[in-house]
Amino acid sequence: MGLPYPARLPCESHVRPGSWLLVLSLLLSAPAAAQVRLDSPWIRRRMLVVPIHPEQVPPLELQVRAGVASLLLFEAPLKRGAVTLPADEKRLQLVPMDDGSLIIVPITDLSEGEQVPLTVETGPGAEPLRFALFTRPDAVDLQVRVVKNQPSVDESTVSALARSLLATADGRATLAVPQQTVDLETRASRGEAESVLWVERRFFATVAMRSRKKGSSPWRLVQARLRATLADGVLLEWPAHLFSGEAGPVRQRHILSGVLPEGASLLDLALDGEDSPGAFQPLPLEEVRTHP
Structure with a gap:
Protein backbone atom coordinates (compact mmCIF):
# COMPACT_ATOMS: atom_id res chain seq x y z
CA MET A 1 0.00 0.00 0.00
CA GLY A 2 1.29 3.47 -0.85
CA LEU A 3 1.20 5.86 2.11
CA PRO A 4 -0.57 9.12 1.16
CA TYR A 5 0.65 11.22 4.06
CA PRO A 6 1.55 14.91 3.50
CA ALA A 7 4.23 17.03 5.08
CA ARG A 8 1.64 18.53 7.43
CA LEU A 9 -2.02 18.30 8.26
CA PRO A 10 -4.47 21.02 7.24
CA CYS A 11 -5.14 23.40 10.08
CA GLU A 12 -8.32 24.82 11.53
CA SER A 13 -8.00 28.02 9.46
CA HIS A 14 -9.96 26.28 6.67
CA VAL A 15 -13.07 26.38 8.86
CA ARG A 16 -15.52 29.23 8.38
CA PRO A 17 -15.46 31.84 11.18
CA GLY A 18 -19.22 31.63 11.72
CA SER A 19 -19.03 27.93 12.42
CA TRP A 20 -16.22 28.42 14.90
CA LEU A 21 -18.50 30.79 16.82
CA LEU A 22 -20.93 27.88 17.17
CA VAL A 23 -18.13 25.59 18.32
CA LEU A 24 -16.91 28.13 20.87
CA SER A 25 -20.42 28.56 22.25
CA LEU A 26 -20.69 24.78 22.66
CA LEU A 27 -17.34 24.64 24.43
CA LEU A 28 -18.26 27.49 26.75
CA SER A 29 -21.44 25.65 27.69
CA ALA A 30 -19.45 22.58 28.84
CA PRO A 31 -18.64 22.23 32.54
CA ALA A 32 -15.53 24.15 33.54
CA ALA A 33 -13.98 20.99 34.94
CA ALA A 34 -14.07 19.44 31.47
CA GLN A 35 -11.91 22.14 29.88
CA VAL A 36 -8.39 20.95 29.04
CA ARG A 37 -5.15 22.51 27.91
CA LEU A 38 -4.48 21.94 24.23
CA ASP A 39 -0.77 21.48 24.93
CA SER A 40 -1.42 18.40 27.07
CA PRO A 41 0.78 15.43 26.05
CA TRP A 42 -2.23 13.21 25.42
CA ILE A 43 -3.73 15.55 22.79
CA ARG A 44 -3.24 13.62 19.52
CA ARG A 45 -3.07 14.39 15.81
CA ARG A 46 -3.72 11.34 13.64
CA MET A 47 -4.04 10.24 10.05
CA LEU A 48 -6.26 7.24 9.34
CA VAL A 49 -6.01 5.27 6.10
CA VAL A 50 -9.43 3.69 5.59
CA PRO A 51 -9.69 -0.09 5.07
CA ILE A 52 -10.51 -1.44 1.61
CA HIS A 53 -13.75 -3.00 2.91
CA PRO A 54 -14.86 -0.94 5.94
CA GLU A 55 -17.94 -3.08 6.59
CA GLN A 56 -15.83 -6.22 7.14
CA VAL A 57 -13.58 -4.87 9.89
CA PRO A 58 -14.12 -3.10 13.24
CA PRO A 59 -15.00 0.62 13.13
CA LEU A 60 -12.27 3.24 13.17
CA GLU A 61 -11.78 4.45 16.73
CA LEU A 62 -11.98 8.12 17.75
CA GLN A 63 -11.29 9.34 21.26
CA VAL A 64 -13.32 12.39 22.26
CA ARG A 65 -13.61 14.43 25.42
CA ALA A 66 -15.96 17.09 26.74
CA GLY A 67 -14.54 20.57 26.20
CA VAL A 68 -12.36 19.53 23.24
CA ALA A 69 -13.47 20.04 19.63
CA SER A 70 -12.24 17.10 17.54
CA LEU A 71 -11.70 17.99 13.87
CA LEU A 72 -12.11 15.26 11.22
CA LEU A 73 -10.74 16.07 7.76
CA PHE A 74 -12.00 14.19 4.71
CA GLU A 75 -10.75 14.32 1.13
CA ALA A 76 -14.02 15.56 -0.36
CA PRO A 77 -16.95 17.69 0.87
CA LEU A 78 -19.65 15.81 2.74
CA LYS A 79 -23.23 16.01 1.49
CA ARG A 80 -26.06 17.04 3.77
CA GLY A 81 -27.15 14.08 5.86
CA ALA A 82 -23.93 12.19 5.20
CA VAL A 83 -23.05 12.02 8.91
CA LEU A 102 -16.42 17.66 10.49
CA ILE A 103 -16.20 19.03 14.02
CA ILE A 104 -17.30 16.80 16.90
CA VAL A 105 -17.98 18.52 20.22
CA PRO A 106 -18.96 16.30 23.18
CA ILE A 107 -21.11 18.16 25.71
CA THR A 108 -20.28 15.53 28.35
CA ASP A 109 -17.81 12.65 28.46
CA LEU A 110 -19.03 9.21 27.44
CA SER A 111 -19.23 6.60 30.16
CA GLU A 112 -16.29 4.27 30.79
CA GLY A 113 -16.37 1.39 28.31
CA GLU A 114 -19.14 3.01 26.25
CA GLN A 115 -18.86 3.56 22.52
CA VAL A 116 -21.10 5.63 20.25
CA PRO A 117 -21.31 4.67 16.56
CA LEU A 118 -20.82 7.37 13.92
CA THR A 119 -21.41 6.68 10.21
CA VAL A 120 -20.09 8.87 7.38
CA GLU A 121 -21.14 8.60 3.72
CA THR A 122 -18.13 9.76 1.71
CA GLY A 123 -19.46 9.57 -1.86
CA PRO A 124 -21.29 7.55 -4.54
CA GLY A 125 -20.12 3.95 -4.79
CA ALA A 126 -18.02 4.17 -1.62
CA GLU A 127 -18.86 2.06 1.39
CA PRO A 128 -19.84 4.14 4.45
CA LEU A 129 -17.10 4.72 6.97
CA ARG A 130 -17.89 3.48 10.47
CA PHE A 131 -16.41 5.13 13.52
CA ALA A 132 -16.66 4.30 17.22
CA LEU A 133 -16.42 7.25 19.63
CA PHE A 134 -14.90 6.68 23.08
CA THR A 135 -13.87 8.76 26.08
CA ARG A 136 -10.68 7.53 27.71
CA PRO A 137 -8.41 9.18 30.27
CA ASP A 138 -5.17 8.66 28.36
CA ALA A 139 -5.80 10.45 25.04
CA VAL A 140 -8.10 12.66 22.98
CA ASP A 141 -8.07 13.21 19.21
CA LEU A 142 -7.74 16.88 18.33
CA GLN A 143 -7.19 16.48 14.58
CA VAL A 144 -7.82 13.38 12.48
CA ARG A 145 -7.32 13.27 8.73
CA VAL A 146 -9.09 10.41 6.92
CA VAL A 147 -7.56 9.35 3.59
CA LYS A 148 -8.17 6.62 1.04
CA ASN A 149 -6.09 3.48 0.71
CA GLN A 150 -3.64 3.79 -2.18
CA PRO A 151 -2.48 0.62 -4.00
CA SER A 152 1.17 -0.29 -3.74
CA VAL A 153 3.25 -0.20 -6.92
CA ASP A 154 4.93 -3.50 -6.01
CA GLU A 155 1.89 -5.53 -4.96
CA SER A 156 2.73 -8.55 -7.12
CA THR A 157 6.26 -8.76 -5.70
CA VAL A 158 4.99 -8.33 -2.14
CA SER A 159 2.38 -11.05 -2.66
CA SER A 164 6.85 -17.85 -0.17
CA LEU A 165 7.23 -17.09 3.55
CA LEU A 166 3.93 -18.79 4.31
CA ALA A 167 5.15 -21.90 2.51
CA THR A 168 8.37 -21.99 4.56
CA ALA A 169 8.44 -24.27 7.60
CA ASP A 170 7.41 -22.12 10.59
CA GLY A 171 7.93 -19.05 8.42
CA ARG A 172 11.43 -18.52 9.79
CA ALA A 173 13.88 -20.36 7.55
CA THR A 174 14.45 -17.32 5.32
CA LEU A 175 14.17 -14.66 8.04
CA ALA A 176 17.35 -12.85 8.93
CA VAL A 177 15.99 -11.63 12.27
CA PRO A 178 15.85 -13.68 15.50
CA GLN A 179 12.39 -14.52 16.77
CA GLN A 180 10.58 -11.65 18.45
CA THR A 181 7.35 -12.26 20.36
CA VAL A 182 4.48 -9.95 21.22
CA ASP A 183 1.46 -11.25 23.11
CA LEU A 184 -1.86 -10.24 21.57
CA GLU A 185 -4.41 -12.11 23.61
CA THR A 186 -8.13 -12.80 23.45
CA ARG A 187 -10.16 -15.06 25.71
CA ALA A 188 -9.94 -18.07 23.44
CA SER A 189 -6.80 -17.49 21.37
CA ARG A 190 -3.33 -16.09 21.54
CA GLY A 191 -1.57 -14.21 18.78
CA GLU A 192 2.20 -13.86 18.51
CA ALA A 193 4.30 -11.75 16.19
CA GLU A 194 7.02 -14.36 15.82
CA SER A 195 9.55 -12.69 13.56
CA VAL A 196 10.15 -9.73 11.25
CA LEU A 197 11.99 -9.60 7.95
CA TRP A 198 13.10 -6.17 6.68
CA VAL A 199 13.73 -5.48 2.98
CA GLU A 200 14.92 -1.87 3.02
CA ARG A 201 11.87 0.03 4.40
CA ARG A 202 9.37 -2.76 3.75
CA PHE A 203 8.83 -5.42 6.38
CA PHE A 204 7.18 -8.85 6.55
CA ALA A 205 5.97 -9.94 9.98
CA THR A 206 5.07 -13.55 10.71
CA VAL A 207 2.06 -13.82 13.04
CA ALA A 208 0.68 -17.05 14.48
CA MET A 209 -2.80 -17.41 15.99
CA ARG A 210 -3.20 -20.32 18.42
CA SER A 211 -6.34 -21.62 20.10
CA ARG A 212 -6.32 -21.69 23.91
CA LYS A 213 -9.16 -24.23 24.12
CA LYS A 214 -8.85 -27.83 23.04
CA GLY A 215 -11.08 -28.56 20.07
CA SER A 216 -11.72 -24.90 19.17
CA SER A 217 -10.44 -23.18 16.04
CA PRO A 218 -7.99 -20.26 16.18
CA TRP A 219 -9.41 -16.75 16.46
CA ARG A 220 -10.27 -15.36 13.02
CA LEU A 221 -7.98 -12.49 12.07
CA VAL A 222 -9.76 -10.05 9.71
CA GLN A 223 -7.34 -7.11 9.74
CA ALA A 224 -3.90 -6.07 10.90
CA ARG A 225 -3.40 -2.37 11.59
CA LEU A 226 -0.08 -0.58 11.69
CA ARG A 227 0.73 2.64 13.51
CA ALA A 228 3.82 4.80 13.12
CA THR A 229 4.80 8.08 14.74
CA LEU A 230 5.91 10.52 12.04
CA ALA A 231 8.61 13.14 12.43
CA ASP A 232 6.05 15.90 13.12
CA GLY A 233 4.37 13.85 15.86
CA VAL A 234 1.37 12.77 13.78
CA LEU A 235 0.19 9.18 14.36
CA LEU A 236 -0.26 7.45 11.01
CA GLU A 237 -2.51 4.36 11.12
CA TRP A 238 -3.06 2.11 8.11
CA PRO A 239 -4.09 -1.48 7.29
CA ALA A 240 -1.27 -3.89 6.53
CA HIS A 241 -1.26 -6.29 3.61
CA LEU A 242 -2.60 -9.51 5.10
CA PHE A 243 -1.75 -12.95 3.68
CA SER A 244 -3.27 -15.91 5.52
CA GLY A 245 -2.13 -19.51 5.48
CA GLU A 246 -4.37 -22.54 5.80
CA ALA A 247 -6.11 -22.82 9.16
CA GLY A 248 -5.16 -25.90 11.15
CA PRO A 249 -7.06 -27.42 14.09
CA VAL A 250 -5.40 -25.12 16.65
CA ARG A 251 -3.06 -22.81 14.71
CA GLN A 252 -3.04 -20.47 11.73
CA ARG A 253 -0.15 -18.40 10.40
CA HIS A 254 -0.31 -15.03 8.62
CA ILE A 255 2.19 -12.77 6.91
CA LEU A 256 1.70 -9.02 7.39
CA SER A 257 3.50 -6.50 5.21
CA GLY A 258 3.88 -2.74 5.21
CA VAL A 259 6.31 0.09 4.50
CA LEU A 260 7.83 2.10 7.33
CA PRO A 261 7.19 5.82 6.56
CA GLU A 262 10.17 8.11 6.14
CA GLY A 263 11.22 9.61 9.46
CA ALA A 264 9.01 7.32 11.57
CA SER A 265 10.32 6.64 15.08
CA LEU A 266 7.93 3.93 16.31
CA LEU A 267 6.03 1.04 14.76
CA ASP A 268 3.06 -0.71 16.41
CA LEU A 269 0.79 -3.58 15.36
CA ALA A 270 -2.84 -4.35 16.26
CA LEU A 271 -4.67 -7.55 15.30
CA ASP A 272 -8.43 -7.24 14.78
CA GLY A 273 -11.25 -9.76 14.87
CA GLU A 274 -14.62 -9.12 13.24
CA ASP A 275 -16.05 -7.24 16.23
CA SER A 276 -13.01 -6.93 18.47
CA PRO A 277 -10.29 -4.41 17.57
CA GLY A 278 -6.91 -5.32 19.01
CA ALA A 279 -4.66 -3.15 21.13
CA PHE A 280 -1.49 -1.77 19.57
CA GLN A 281 1.73 -3.52 20.56
CA PRO A 282 5.27 -2.53 19.51
CA LEU A 283 7.06 -4.33 16.69
CA PRO A 284 10.87 -4.48 16.68
CA LEU A 285 12.36 -1.48 14.95
CA GLU A 286 15.78 -0.43 16.18
CA GLU A 287 16.77 -4.01 17.05
CA VAL A 288 16.01 -5.42 13.63
CA ARG A 289 17.89 -2.69 11.83
CA THR A 290 21.12 -3.89 13.42
CA HIS A 291 20.82 -7.23 11.61
CA PRO A 292 21.70 -7.74 7.93
Whole structure:
Protein backbone atom coordinates (compact mmCIF):
# COMPACT_ATOMS: atom_id res chain seq x y z
CA MET A 1 0.00 0.00 0.00
CA GLY A 2 1.29 3.47 -0.85
CA LEU A 3 1.20 5.86 2.11
CA PRO A 4 -0.57 9.12 1.16
CA TYR A 5 0.65 11.22 4.06
CA PRO A 6 1.55 14.91 3.50
CA ALA A 7 4.23 17.03 5.08
CA ARG A 8 1.64 18.53 7.43
CA LEU A 9 -2.02 18.30 8.26
CA PRO A 10 -4.47 21.02 7.24
CA CYS A 11 -5.14 23.40 10.08
CA GLU A 12 -8.32 24.82 11.53
CA SER A 13 -8.00 28.02 9.46
CA HIS A 14 -9.96 26.28 6.67
CA VAL A 15 -13.07 26.38 8.86
CA ARG A 16 -15.52 29.23 8.38
CA PRO A 17 -15.46 31.84 11.18
CA GLY A 18 -19.22 31.63 11.72
CA SER A 19 -19.03 27.93 12.42
CA TRP A 20 -16.22 28.42 14.90
CA LEU A 21 -18.50 30.79 16.82
CA LEU A 22 -20.93 27.88 17.17
CA VAL A 23 -18.13 25.59 18.32
CA LEU A 24 -16.91 28.13 20.87
CA SER A 25 -20.42 28.56 22.25
CA LEU A 26 -20.69 24.78 22.66
CA LEU A 27 -17.34 24.64 24.43
CA LEU A 28 -18.26 27.49 26.75
CA SER A 29 -21.44 25.65 27.69
CA ALA A 30 -19.45 22.58 28.84
CA PRO A 31 -18.64 22.23 32.54
CA ALA A 32 -15.53 24.15 33.54
CA ALA A 33 -13.98 20.99 34.94
CA ALA A 34 -14.07 19.44 31.47
CA GLN A 35 -11.91 22.14 29.88
CA VAL A 36 -8.39 20.95 29.04
CA ARG A 37 -5.15 22.51 27.91
CA LEU A 38 -4.48 21.94 24.23
CA ASP A 39 -0.77 21.48 24.93
CA SER A 40 -1.42 18.40 27.07
CA PRO A 41 0.78 15.43 26.05
CA TRP A 42 -2.23 13.21 25.42
CA ILE A 43 -3.73 15.55 22.79
CA ARG A 44 -3.24 13.62 19.52
CA ARG A 45 -3.07 14.39 15.81
CA ARG A 46 -3.72 11.34 13.64
CA MET A 47 -4.04 10.24 10.05
CA LEU A 48 -6.26 7.24 9.34
CA VAL A 49 -6.01 5.27 6.10
CA VAL A 50 -9.43 3.69 5.59
CA PRO A 51 -9.69 -0.09 5.07
CA ILE A 52 -10.51 -1.44 1.61
CA HIS A 53 -13.75 -3.00 2.91
CA PRO A 54 -14.86 -0.94 5.94
CA GLU A 55 -17.94 -3.08 6.59
CA GLN A 56 -15.83 -6.22 7.14
CA VAL A 57 -13.58 -4.87 9.89
CA PRO A 58 -14.12 -3.10 13.24
CA PRO A 59 -15.00 0.62 13.13
CA LEU A 60 -12.27 3.24 13.17
CA GLU A 61 -11.78 4.45 16.73
CA LEU A 62 -11.98 8.12 17.75
CA GLN A 63 -11.29 9.34 21.26
CA VAL A 64 -13.32 12.39 22.26
CA ARG A 65 -13.61 14.43 25.42
CA ALA A 66 -15.96 17.09 26.74
CA GLY A 67 -14.54 20.57 26.20
CA VAL A 68 -12.36 19.53 23.24
CA ALA A 69 -13.47 20.04 19.63
CA SER A 70 -12.24 17.10 17.54
CA LEU A 71 -11.70 17.99 13.87
CA LEU A 72 -12.11 15.26 11.22
CA LEU A 73 -10.74 16.07 7.76
CA PHE A 74 -12.00 14.19 4.71
CA GLU A 75 -10.75 14.32 1.13
CA ALA A 76 -14.02 15.56 -0.36
CA PRO A 77 -16.95 17.69 0.87
CA LEU A 78 -19.65 15.81 2.74
CA LYS A 79 -23.23 16.01 1.49
CA ARG A 80 -26.06 17.04 3.77
CA GLY A 81 -27.15 14.08 5.86
CA ALA A 82 -23.93 12.19 5.20
CA VAL A 83 -23.05 12.02 8.91
CA THR A 84 -25.32 10.12 11.28
CA LEU A 85 -25.39 9.32 15.01
CA PRO A 86 -27.93 7.22 16.89
CA ALA A 87 -31.28 9.05 16.84
CA ASP A 88 -31.40 9.50 20.62
CA GLU A 89 -27.78 10.65 21.02
CA LYS A 90 -27.77 14.18 22.52
CA ARG A 91 -24.31 14.35 24.11
CA LEU A 92 -22.43 14.95 20.85
CA GLN A 93 -22.72 18.03 18.64
CA LEU A 94 -21.73 17.65 14.97
CA VAL A 95 -20.69 20.63 12.84
CA PRO A 96 -20.15 19.69 9.14
CA MET A 97 -17.96 22.14 7.18
CA ASP A 98 -18.01 23.09 3.50
CA ASP A 99 -14.43 21.90 2.93
CA GLY A 100 -15.22 18.29 3.85
CA SER A 101 -14.27 18.54 7.51
CA LEU A 102 -16.42 17.66 10.49
CA ILE A 103 -16.20 19.03 14.02
CA ILE A 104 -17.30 16.80 16.90
CA VAL A 105 -17.98 18.52 20.22
CA PRO A 106 -18.96 16.30 23.18
CA ILE A 107 -21.11 18.16 25.71
CA THR A 108 -20.28 15.53 28.35
CA ASP A 109 -17.81 12.65 28.46
CA LEU A 110 -19.03 9.21 27.44
CA SER A 111 -19.23 6.60 30.16
CA GLU A 112 -16.29 4.27 30.79
CA GLY A 113 -16.37 1.39 28.31
CA GLU A 114 -19.14 3.01 26.25
CA GLN A 115 -18.86 3.56 22.52
CA VAL A 116 -21.10 5.63 20.25
CA PRO A 117 -21.31 4.67 16.56
CA LEU A 118 -20.82 7.37 13.92
CA THR A 119 -21.41 6.68 10.21
CA VAL A 120 -20.09 8.87 7.38
CA GLU A 121 -21.14 8.60 3.72
CA THR A 122 -18.13 9.76 1.71
CA GLY A 123 -19.46 9.57 -1.86
CA PRO A 124 -21.29 7.55 -4.54
CA GLY A 125 -20.12 3.95 -4.79
CA ALA A 126 -18.02 4.17 -1.62
CA GLU A 127 -18.86 2.06 1.39
CA PRO A 128 -19.84 4.14 4.45
CA LEU A 129 -17.10 4.72 6.97
CA ARG A 130 -17.89 3.48 10.47
CA PHE A 131 -16.41 5.13 13.52
CA ALA A 132 -16.66 4.30 17.22
CA LEU A 133 -16.42 7.25 19.63
CA PHE A 134 -14.90 6.68 23.08
CA THR A 135 -13.87 8.76 26.08
CA ARG A 136 -10.68 7.53 27.71
CA PRO A 137 -8.41 9.18 30.27
CA ASP A 138 -5.17 8.66 28.36
CA ALA A 139 -5.80 10.45 25.04
CA VAL A 140 -8.10 12.66 22.98
CA ASP A 141 -8.07 13.21 19.21
CA LEU A 142 -7.74 16.88 18.33
CA GLN A 143 -7.19 16.48 14.58
CA VAL A 144 -7.82 13.38 12.48
CA ARG A 145 -7.32 13.27 8.73
CA VAL A 146 -9.09 10.41 6.92
CA VAL A 147 -7.56 9.35 3.59
CA LYS A 148 -8.17 6.62 1.04
CA ASN A 149 -6.09 3.48 0.71
CA GLN A 150 -3.64 3.79 -2.18
CA PRO A 151 -2.48 0.62 -4.00
CA SER A 152 1.17 -0.29 -3.74
CA VAL A 153 3.25 -0.20 -6.92
CA ASP A 154 4.93 -3.50 -6.01
CA GLU A 155 1.89 -5.53 -4.96
CA SER A 156 2.73 -8.55 -7.12
CA THR A 157 6.26 -8.76 -5.70
CA VAL A 158 4.99 -8.33 -2.14
CA SER A 159 2.38 -11.05 -2.66
CA ALA A 160 4.92 -13.48 -4.09
CA LEU A 161 7.37 -13.01 -1.22
CA ALA A 162 4.62 -13.26 1.40
CA ARG A 163 3.30 -16.51 -0.11
CA SER A 164 6.85 -17.85 -0.17
CA LEU A 165 7.23 -17.09 3.55
CA LEU A 166 3.93 -18.79 4.31
CA ALA A 167 5.15 -21.90 2.51
CA THR A 168 8.37 -21.99 4.56
CA ALA A 169 8.44 -24.27 7.60
CA ASP A 170 7.41 -22.12 10.59
CA GLY A 171 7.93 -19.05 8.42
CA ARG A 172 11.43 -18.52 9.79
CA ALA A 173 13.88 -20.36 7.55
CA THR A 174 14.45 -17.32 5.32
CA LEU A 175 14.17 -14.66 8.04
CA ALA A 176 17.35 -12.85 8.93
CA VAL A 177 15.99 -11.63 12.27
CA PRO A 178 15.85 -13.68 15.50
CA GLN A 179 12.39 -14.52 16.77
CA GLN A 180 10.58 -11.65 18.45
CA THR A 181 7.35 -12.26 20.36
CA VAL A 182 4.48 -9.95 21.22
CA ASP A 183 1.46 -11.25 23.11
CA LEU A 184 -1.86 -10.24 21.57
CA GLU A 185 -4.41 -12.11 23.61
CA THR A 186 -8.13 -12.80 23.45
CA ARG A 187 -10.16 -15.06 25.71
CA ALA A 188 -9.94 -18.07 23.44
CA SER A 189 -6.80 -17.49 21.37
CA ARG A 190 -3.33 -16.09 21.54
CA GLY A 191 -1.57 -14.21 18.78
CA GLU A 192 2.20 -13.86 18.51
CA ALA A 193 4.30 -11.75 16.19
CA GLU A 194 7.02 -14.36 15.82
CA SER A 195 9.55 -12.69 13.56
CA VAL A 196 10.15 -9.73 11.25
CA LEU A 197 11.99 -9.60 7.95
CA TRP A 198 13.10 -6.17 6.68
CA VAL A 199 13.73 -5.48 2.98
CA GLU A 200 14.92 -1.87 3.02
CA ARG A 201 11.87 0.03 4.40
CA ARG A 202 9.37 -2.76 3.75
CA PHE A 203 8.83 -5.42 6.38
CA PHE A 204 7.18 -8.85 6.55
CA ALA A 205 5.97 -9.94 9.98
CA THR A 206 5.07 -13.55 10.71
CA VAL A 207 2.06 -13.82 13.04
CA ALA A 208 0.68 -17.05 14.48
CA MET A 209 -2.80 -17.41 15.99
CA ARG A 210 -3.20 -20.32 18.42
CA SER A 211 -6.34 -21.62 20.10
CA ARG A 212 -6.32 -21.69 23.91
CA LYS A 213 -9.16 -24.23 24.12
CA LYS A 214 -8.85 -27.83 23.04
CA GLY A 215 -11.08 -28.56 20.07
CA SER A 216 -11.72 -24.90 19.17
CA SER A 217 -10.44 -23.18 16.04
CA PRO A 218 -7.99 -20.26 16.18
CA TRP A 219 -9.41 -16.75 16.46
CA ARG A 220 -10.27 -15.36 13.02
CA LEU A 221 -7.98 -12.49 12.07
CA VAL A 222 -9.76 -10.05 9.71
CA GLN A 223 -7.34 -7.11 9.74
CA ALA A 224 -3.90 -6.07 10.90
CA ARG A 225 -3.40 -2.37 11.59
CA LEU A 226 -0.08 -0.58 11.69
CA ARG A 227 0.73 2.64 13.51
CA ALA A 228 3.82 4.80 13.12
CA THR A 229 4.80 8.08 14.74
CA LEU A 230 5.91 10.52 12.04
CA ALA A 231 8.61 13.14 12.43
CA ASP A 232 6.05 15.90 13.12
CA GLY A 233 4.37 13.85 15.86
CA VAL A 234 1.37 12.77 13.78
CA LEU A 235 0.19 9.18 14.36
CA LEU A 236 -0.26 7.45 11.01
CA GLU A 237 -2.51 4.36 11.12
CA TRP A 238 -3.06 2.11 8.11
CA PRO A 239 -4.09 -1.48 7.29
CA ALA A 240 -1.27 -3.89 6.53
CA HIS A 241 -1.26 -6.29 3.61
CA LEU A 242 -2.60 -9.51 5.10
CA PHE A 243 -1.75 -12.95 3.68
CA SER A 244 -3.27 -15.91 5.52
CA GLY A 245 -2.13 -19.51 5.48
CA GLU A 246 -4.37 -22.54 5.80
CA ALA A 247 -6.11 -22.82 9.16
CA GLY A 248 -5.16 -25.90 11.15
CA PRO A 249 -7.06 -27.42 14.09
CA VAL A 250 -5.40 -25.12 16.65
CA ARG A 251 -3.06 -22.81 14.71
CA GLN A 252 -3.04 -20.47 11.73
CA ARG A 253 -0.15 -18.40 10.40
CA HIS A 254 -0.31 -15.03 8.62
CA ILE A 255 2.19 -12.77 6.91
CA LEU A 256 1.70 -9.02 7.39
CA SER A 257 3.50 -6.50 5.21
CA GLY A 258 3.88 -2.74 5.21
CA VAL A 259 6.31 0.09 4.50
CA LEU A 260 7.83 2.10 7.33
CA PRO A 261 7.19 5.82 6.56
CA GLU A 262 10.17 8.11 6.14
CA GLY A 263 11.22 9.61 9.46
CA ALA A 264 9.01 7.32 11.57
CA SER A 265 10.32 6.64 15.08
CA LEU A 266 7.93 3.93 16.31
CA LEU A 267 6.03 1.04 14.76
CA ASP A 268 3.06 -0.71 16.41
CA LEU A 269 0.79 -3.58 15.36
CA ALA A 270 -2.84 -4.35 16.26
CA LEU A 271 -4.67 -7.55 15.30
CA ASP A 272 -8.43 -7.24 14.78
CA GLY A 273 -11.25 -9.76 14.87
CA GLU A 274 -14.62 -9.12 13.24
CA ASP A 275 -16.05 -7.24 16.23
CA SER A 276 -13.01 -6.93 18.47
CA PRO A 277 -10.29 -4.41 17.57
CA GLY A 278 -6.91 -5.32 19.01
CA ALA A 279 -4.66 -3.15 21.13
CA PHE A 280 -1.49 -1.77 19.57
CA GLN A 281 1.73 -3.52 20.56
CA PRO A 282 5.27 -2.53 19.51
CA LEU A 283 7.06 -4.33 16.69
CA PRO A 284 10.87 -4.48 16.68
CA LEU A 285 12.36 -1.48 14.95
CA GLU A 286 15.78 -0.43 16.18
CA GLU A 287 16.77 -4.01 17.05
CA VAL A 288 16.01 -5.42 13.63
CA ARG A 289 17.89 -2.69 11.83
CA THR A 290 21.12 -3.89 13.42
CA HIS A 291 20.82 -7.23 11.61
CA PRO A 292 21.70 -7.74 7.93
